[in-house]
Amino acid sequence: MSLMKNTLDILKSGSFDVAESDYKKCGYHLEVKLTESQVRDFAQAMLDCGFYIDFVSAVHVTPCFQVVYQFAHFDEACRINAKAMANAQGEIPTICDIYHGANWHERETHDFYGVVFTGHADLRTLLLSEEDADLKPLLKHADKLVNVETITRKSGGDAEMKPVKKTKEEQTAAE
Amino acid sequence: MSGYFRDIYTGGKSLLIGLGVTFKAIIKPVVTVQYPREKIDVTPNIRGHIELVRFDENDSRHNCLVCGMCAKNCPCGCLTVEGEKREGVKGKVLTVFDYDFTKCSLCGICVESCSRTALTFSSEYELAGFSRQEFHFDLIKRLEGK
Amino acid sequence: MSTMTKFETTDKHRFLLNMGPQHPATHGVLRVILEMDGEYAMGIDPVLGYGHRMQEKMAESRTWPGFYPNTGRMDYVGAMPFNHGYVALIERMAGIEVPERAEYIRVITSEMNRIASHLLGIGAYVLDLGAFTPILYAFDDREDILDALEDITGSRLTYCYYRVGGVLKDIDDTFIKRTRAFIENFRKRIPMYNDLVTGNVIFIKRTEGVGIITADMARRYGATGPTLRGSGIAYDIRKSEPYSVYSHFDFDIPTGKNGDSLDRYYVRICELEQSLRIIEQALDKLPDGPVLAKPKRAKLQEGDCSFSVETARGVLTYYLVGDGSEVPYKLKIRVPSYSNLSLLEEMCTGMLIADLVSAMGSLDLVIPEIDR
Ligand code: SF4
Numbered sequence A: 001m002s003l004m005k006n007t008l009d010i011l012k013s014g015s016f017d018v019a020e021s022d023y024k025k026c027g028y029h030l031e032v033k034l035t036e037s038q039v040r041d042f043a044q045a046m047l048d049c050g051f052y053i054d055f056v057s058a059v060h061v062t063p064c065f066q067v068v069y070q071f072a073h074f075d076e077a078c079r080i081n082a083k084a085m086a087n088a089q090g091e092i093p094t095i096c097d098i099y100h101g102a103n104w105h106e107r108e109t110h111d112f113y114g115v116v117f118t119g120h121a122d123l124r125t126l127l128l129s130e131e132d133a134d135l136k137p138l139l140k141h142a143d144k145l146v147n148v149e150t151i152t153r154k155s156g157g158d159a160e161m162k163p164v165k166k167t168k169e170e171q172t173a174a175e
Numbered sequence B: 001m002s003g004y005f006r007d008i009y010t011g012g013k014s015l016l017i018g019l020g021v022t023f024k025a026i027i028k029p030v031v032t033v034q035y036p037r038e039k040i041d042v043t044p045n046i047r048g049h050i051e052l053v054r055f056d057e058n059d060s061r062h063n064c065l066v067c068g069m070c071a072k073n074c075p076c077g078c079l080t081v082e083g084e085k086r087e088g089v090k091g092k093v094l095t096v097f098d099y100d101f102t103k104c105s106l107c108g109i110c111v112e113s114c115s116r117t118a119l120t121f122s123s124e125y126e127l128a129g130f131s132r133q134e135f136h137f138d139l140i141k142r143l144e145g146k
Numbered sequence C: 001m002s003t004m005t006k007f008e009t010t011d012k013h014r015f016l017l018n019m020g021p022q023h024p025a026t027h028g029v030l031r032v033i034l035e036m037d038g039e040y041a042m043g044i045d046p047v048l049g050y051g052h053r054m055q056e057k058m059a060e061s062r063t064w065p066g067f068y069p070n071t072g073r074m075d076y077v078g079a080m081p082f083n084h085g086y087v088a089l090i091e092r093m094a095g096i097e098v099p100e101r102a103e104y105i106r107v108i109t110s111e112m113n114r115i116a117s118h119l120l121g122i123g124a125y126v127l128d129l130g131a132f133t134p135i136l137y138a139f140d141d142r143e144d145i146l147d148a149l150e151d152i153t154g155s156r157l158t159y160c161y162y163r164v165g166g167v168l169k170d171i172d173d174t175f176i177k178r179t180r181a182f183i184e185n186f187r188k189r190i191p192m193y194n195d196l197v198t199g200n201v202i203f204i205k206r207t208e209g210v211g212i213i214t215a216d217m218a219r220r221y222g223a224t225g226p227t228l229r230g231s232g233i234a235y236d237i238r239k240s241e242p243y244s245v246y247s248h249f250d251f252d253i254p255t256g257k258n259g260d261s262l263d264r265y266y267v268r269i270c271e272l273e274q275s276l277r278i279i280e281q282a283l284d285k286l287p288d289g290p291v292l293a294k295p296k297r298a299k300l301q302e303g304d305c306s307f308s309v310e311t312a313r314g315v316l317t318y319y320l321v322g323d324g325s326e327v328p329y330k331l332k333i334r335v336p337s338y339s340n341l342s343l344l345e346e347m348c349t350g351m352l353i354a355d356l357v358s359a360m361g362s363l364d365l366v367i368p369e370i371d372r
């Protein structure tokens, strides 16, 4: 646990908004909320603490994209989930010169969502073909798009899942 | 120079050990099966395509009450279930049970979601055809044909 | 997939070489554009996406049980851990308890699948290097596993066996007997692989010191699995963030020293034995009871949740964002080979092309998993 405490202290002293989270419920130990300008400093701090990069991805919400970074450590169980909102143009600084593995993850995120990672030297399509470069398949339709509040875990709220009401057919089937 | 001879020695030794393994395999019984001519027993639990279950051994009616749960839950959308109301019969009567095997991913969600266990996997694994249409099965016909 | 390469060569001694997408050494449809200087690869640009199916979009367009079959179709060689990660993710999100027997069965089948995957990986790797025989032995052993798994899961490759709340079907005595017989038989076969491959001089010369991955590189690229453990770091999700019932078993994490291709290969060989140990213990301790807690249909709660498992190739992370409906709002699938392959450029620049094939093969890539 010392590693987690250490990291927590380091991140706190770097004035990042970091909080411990319930691993049993959400699968990561620390949750960090970043602003767009903090992303690179945060990545550097992670590298200095010896974390490896798990993935970079994004979620399409209003007002803009939420970019998710996940890091974990080779020596101890400590998984860190960081979220940053991209700016109104859908831009966020790249971390691919700090964590080289982020290169492909960022290219993929650019493929799927159109998030622009400023400073990324090579945002060619990676998984989609070139003709589909403007497709952005994971963008939500307007009727499905929700606000970032909706997908944020309610702190201290009930974690129980609400059972879905049985449909009529199912009730007949159960009889 | 001594390294040269050592290389020859270790190389020769590893070669002989490897050949020894191969030689042992030569005198062992053959494990390959010449498939179309010989066949191995396939477990009855294999997941072949979906089919309707017989009511019981000597009754070739099916068990389905046309609730549509299987079609609704199928992630690949390959089941079409329709029924109609008939006079004198309680509930619905199954008229259409179409199954598109080309799209099926054999996940088993339909079998699981059927509360009447009216569906099961067949243990047929040798299916071949010349066109796609041959794999659009009419499961009611298939049940009657058995 | 980008048809444009990033290389703009003006040097007339350099030329571009396309490796793939149907090259046997790329194990599927991976294309690597190489900028060659004679026989040396001076620039490497992998081109992905030939087998891209947009699994993440599929996950967002159906209710969560509908994604079961897709999980087995990403890494078709080691599908069980992919199943496992997904059901465990939903279980974590919903707080569903799984009966202990089901967890044991999951561990047993996952480990058997891991052995099958490693056997294929080893066989195919040696095949890349020009030795044809070992893959035939490997397939012989793999066949036993597939037969045993077929008997309980119904499929041989793309399993869809785990369910939220347990597993679909209980294992029976035949399976247990069969598995025990396999373990006994396979223990005797492992030395044979060592004789045939590990000790072979040509094999050692082709792999020793080739494609070195350092711990720092692994960290920057997020390499995991045997690719990482070959570099001497004992990192395994089964130990560090034990999921399921892995904490009940006693097993080691084999590591290499130099981080070269030989070490990565040898880590896989050693993992075979560790998997056997886990299966043995699990069979001994197998508790009685139900195997499927009646799953309730449930909405995914609002918020995010992640779950990592150790697949045969490394860390698989599912990251799910729910918006309170039954359909996942977002599902990110972090696949191990994706990160492992991304370090190819740094690992192999300046290498002989024959060594590049050797180094790439030692990553044990499964391309449909990378492309998703
Ligand atoms: S097995 Fe799966 S894909 Fe096939 S019909 Fe049943 S639910 Fe649909």
Ligand code: SF4
Residues within 6 Å of the ligand: B063, B064, B065, B066, B067, B068, B069, B070, B071, B081, B113, B114, B115, B116, B117, B118, B119
């Ligand atoms: S779920 Fe069963 S009873 Fe309902 S329609 Fe399908 S086969 Fe018939």
